[in-house]
Amino acid sequence: MKAMILKKLGNLHDNKTPLELTDFPAPQPGNKELLIEVSVCGVCHTELDEIEGRTPPPELPLILGHQVVGTVNKTGEQATRYHSGDRVGVAWIYSACGSCTFCESGRENLCPEFQATGRDQNGGYAEFMTVPERFAYRIPDCFSDSRAAPLLCAGAIGYRSLKLTGLENGMHLGLTGFGASGHLVLKMVSYRYPDSEIHVFARNPKERGFAMELGAAWAGDTTDESPRKLDAIIDTTPVWRPVVEALKNLKPGGRLVINAIRKEDRDKNHLLTLDYPEHLWMEKEIKSVANICRRDVTEFLALAAEMRMQPEVEEYPLEEANKALYELKTGKIRGAKVLII
Numbered sequence: 001m002k003a004m005i006l007k008k009l010g011n012l013h014d015n016k017t018p019l020e021l022t023d024f025p026a027p028q029p030g031n032k033e034l035l036i037e038v039s040v041c042g043v044c045h046t047e048l049d050e051i052e053g054r055t056p057p058p059e060l061p062l063i064l065g066h067q068v069v070g071t072v073n074k075t076g077e078q079a080t081r082y083h084s085g086d087r088v089g090v091a092w093i094y095s096a097c098g099s100c101t102f103c104e105s106g107r108e109n110l111c112p113e114f115q116a117t118g119r120d121q122n123g124g125y126a127e128f129m130t131v132p133e134r135f136a137y138r139i140p141d142c143f144s145d146s147r148a149a150p151l152l153c154a155g156a157i158g159y160r161s162l163k164l165t166g167l168e169n170g171m172h173l174g175l176t177g178f179g180a181s182g183h184l185v186l187k188m189v190s191y192r193y194p195d196s197e198i199h200v201f202a203r204n205p206k207e208r209g210f211a212m213e214l215g216a217a218w219a220g221d222t223t224d225e226s227p228r229k230l231d232a233i234i235d236t237t238p239v240w241r242p243v244v245e246a247l248k249n250l251k252p253g254g255r256l257v258i259n260a261i262r263k264e265d266r267d268k269n270h271l272l273t274l275d276y277p278e279h280l281w282m283e284k285e286i287k288s289v290a291n292i293c294r295r296d297v298t299e300f301l302a303l304a305a306e307m308r309m310q311p312e313v314e315e316y317p318l319e320e321a322n323k324a325l326y327e328l329k330t331g332k333i334r335g336a337k338v339l340i341i
């Protein structure tokens with residue numbers, strides 16, 4: 001099968017083509033697994049973290065990609081949930097043990113045996129992939145394959161971050177960073193919390209313009225002070241400056257939710273500008289988002305279908321995965337990038 005594979009880790013600025021188009025052996029489904037013929041796979045910032053070694057795959061070569069939409073091609077002997085031809089999706093959670101205290105309390109995202117799609121197991125930058133059937137999702141009919149793909153990570157993790165903010169209607173939310181996840185969170189908040197204002201912080205004027213087009217109350221630079229203090233802010237940036245800058249814009253008791261699997265170290269020194277009374281005192285909180293639970297994905301897909309959410313997508317052929325990743329790295333973002341297999 002055709003696949004874009006990762007053979008060696010390294011910085012994208014040093015090697016702009018980390019993935020190689022290869023003819024790779026197609027996988028076979030295990031007992032309770034599905035073989036999926038991939039139609040579309042979303043491109044996520046986490047892939048940069050993998051390629052650049054911040055969350056390195058345990059084994060190489062590897063097929064990246066964890067926002068997968070395709071059809072069931074074959075089912076394992078004991079797989080009963082889906083049939084050949086069913087349209088399904090796969091998200092970042094590839095599997096969890098199912099029996100630890102985290103799994104049993106609905107926090108399988110924290111399971112010590114958590115495995116990630118396209119990191120711990122091969123993902124969707126290929127014509128086929130396998131997945132345990134319990135970790136596949138039906139895709140509501142109202143979404144095309146391309147528009148469904150970014151819902152599986154950017155959207156679902158955005159949904160989880162929004163849940164973790166504790167936002168209620170009328171409370172005001174900030175978004176620092178405005179990529180794939182941010183724009184979907186903005187749409188969710190406008191729908192669910194119509195009396196809540198959304199303030200967007202982004203370096204790139206185009207992203208700020210995009211946020212205003214989508215209904216943000218205000219958009220400014222990462223370091224700007226928002227016109228009002230905010231109840232919660234979600235950070236989707238890969239760096240540290242926005243973390244410190246966001247804290248100054250929180251209300252007393254406000255919460256910053258960091259939606260990132262890893263942060264880069266390049267501006268870590270900025271943390272030294274943290275001023276306790278300005279940034280943290282008054283019971284401000286910082287919470288991170290870790291991975292994703294199946295429940296987040298199913299709840300979010302239902303919500304997205306109900307509100308007829310149509311994410312903005314930019315399509316690339318599979319062979320141009322390196323280009324899509326490089327553009328993501330260099331901040332050329334409008335909506336979500338997807339690969340057409």
Ligand SMILES: [Zn+2]
Nearest residue numbers: 044046153154
């Ligand atoms: Zn992702």
Ligand SMILES: [Zn+2]
Nearest residue numbers: 097100103111
């Ligand atoms: Zn577990």
